[in-house]
Amino acid sequence: METYTAMRHFADSWGLLAMAAFFVGAVIFTLRPGSGRTAKDAASIPLKDD
Template sequence: MDYNLMREFADSWGLLAMALFFIGCIAFALRPGSRRQADEAARVPLEED
């Protein structure tokens, strides 16, 4: 692959893919029921074995 071809791909489709991935991560973190899981994960270091 040529440098210019790779750069054009990154400028267009690569940027779109990264933006969609970022939006997906945000949506996954804000989904219903994630608050309970986040609270449980936050308490793990404080639990006694």
């Protein structure tokens, strides 16, 4: 039972912080300057052979 309590405390504190940091990083990565062109290029890949 002690292992469960320790893992829960870890997930409640550092796990939440890590998930929040990942989310903020993903949003910043998506909204960075120049990402629109990259997204358009990636979206057109399936249509390049047509």
